[in-house]
Amino acid sequence: MSADEPPLGARAPGKGYAGAPPPAWGSAPRAAGERGGKSLHSSAETIWQQVMALGLPSLASFSVEILPEIDSTNTELMRRARAGRTEPTLLVAEQQTAGRGRMGRAWQSSPGDSLTFSFGINLSPASWEGLSLAVGTSVAQSLSPASEEQIQLKWPNDLWWQGRKLAGILIETASLPAPAGAQERFAVVGIGINIRQRPFDANLTTQPAWLQEISPASSPKTALERLFAPLLGDLLEFERAGFAAFSGRFAARDGLKGRDVALSDGLQGKAQGVDHTGALLVHTSLGFQRVASQEVSVRPQTP
Numbered sequence: 001m002s003a004d005e006p007p008l009g010a011r012a013p014g015k016g017y018a019g020a021p022p023p024a025w026g027s028a029p030r031a032a033g034e035r036g037g038k039s040l041h042s043s044a045e046t047i048w049q050q051v052m053a054l055g056l057p058s059l060a061s062f063s064v065e066i067l068p069e070i071d072s073t074n075t076e077l078m079r080r081a082r083a084g085r086t087e088p089t090l091l092v093a094e095q096q097t098a099g100r101g102r103m104g105r106a107w108q109s110s111p112g113d114s115l116t117f118s119f120g121i122n123l124s125p126a127s128w129e130g131l132s133l134a135v136g137t138s139v140a141q142s143l144s145p146a147s148e149e150q151i152q153l154k155w156p157n158d159l160w161w162q163g164r165k166l167a168g169i170l171i172e173t174a175s176l177p178a179p180a181g182a183q184e185r186f187a188v189v190g191i192g193i194n195i196r197q198r199p200f201d202a203n204l205t206t207q208p209a210w211l212q213e214i215s216p217a218s219s220p221k222t223a224l225e226r227l228f229a230p231l232l233g234d235l236l237e238f239e240r241a242g243f244a245a246f247s248g249r250f251a252a253r254d255g256l257k258g259r260d261v262a263l264s265d266g267l268q269g270k271a272q273g274v275d276h277t278g279a280l281l282v283h284t285s286l287g288f289q290r291v292a293s294q295e296v297s298v299r300p301q302t303p
């Protein structure tokens with residue numbers, strides 16, 4: 001690790017969860033009710049116990065860390081992987097100073113406004129295609145209220161509420177040293193969810209959505225506790241069965257299907273769902289095009 005990296009929360013040997021001591025959450029005011037048992041810190045043991053109860057040998061070394069501040073939870077888990085530390089880890093940050101989004105973009109958040117975390121785990125699926133869609137599907141299902149209107153998915157990595165971005169996903173992987181199988185990699189699944197309304201941002205054409213619009217009592221803690229165990233289950237399901245296990249659930253929340261879209265690579269057409277690998281299908285003037293690259297952004301055109 002380089003010398004300028006921020007200190008990590010202490011690990012609790014033999015316990016499996018760890019957290020830096022409370023407060024030091026930064027200078028922004030915290031919402032009433034986020035202290036004590038309602039803070040993210042109290043989630044660590046809850047989640048650790050949920051995971052231990054699964055009794056899976058591959059998760060015996062699972063740990064949860066809640067940090068007051070770090071540059072980026074994804075960056076940190078990738079740093080650890082490069083240093084050979086690939087035990088399954090849930091790393092939650094109350095504040096990221098250099099949060100990262102897809103395609104080199106920044107992910108901005110303030111303490112209490114968002115849930116920002118990464119989960120690192122060794123996985124060996126037959127194919128990695130469609131992982132971000134499976135993750136998005138899992139999180140959307142966990143967060144959706146029991147109402148007609150659903151959180152939707154915007155291929156390939158966003159969660160949407162009423163046409164506005166609610167959450168983003170950044171997945172990175174690192175290869176493992178031999179004798180791991182060819183397909184086995186350390187996957188870092190990073191998720192950022194807007195929880196509270198943020199101040200109006202004149203630089204954005206569309207203001208983001210926030211979870212308290214949907215579930216007014218939501219907090220980073222309630223969101224994390226609601227979504228993490230199902231997410232873990234879905235990652236293991238993805239490892240076993242690939243994107244095929246999620247295609248129906250994804251289709252039910254596909255926010256682009258049937259819409260005119262413009263891609264950052266110049267392609268234009270009507271989005272027609274995804275294929276069995278999770279690639280976006282776009283009907284263009286030249287026929288169907290299959291878009292598999294995650295390095296393009298897709299903009300729906302106004303109806």
Ligand code: BTN
Pocket residue numbers: 071072073074075096098099100101102103105107115116117118157158167168169170190191192193
């Ligand atoms: C995107 O919308 O482009 C993806 C955003 C992903 C943000 C999360 S926040 C937790 C994790 N750490 C990061 O630096 N990024 C991801």
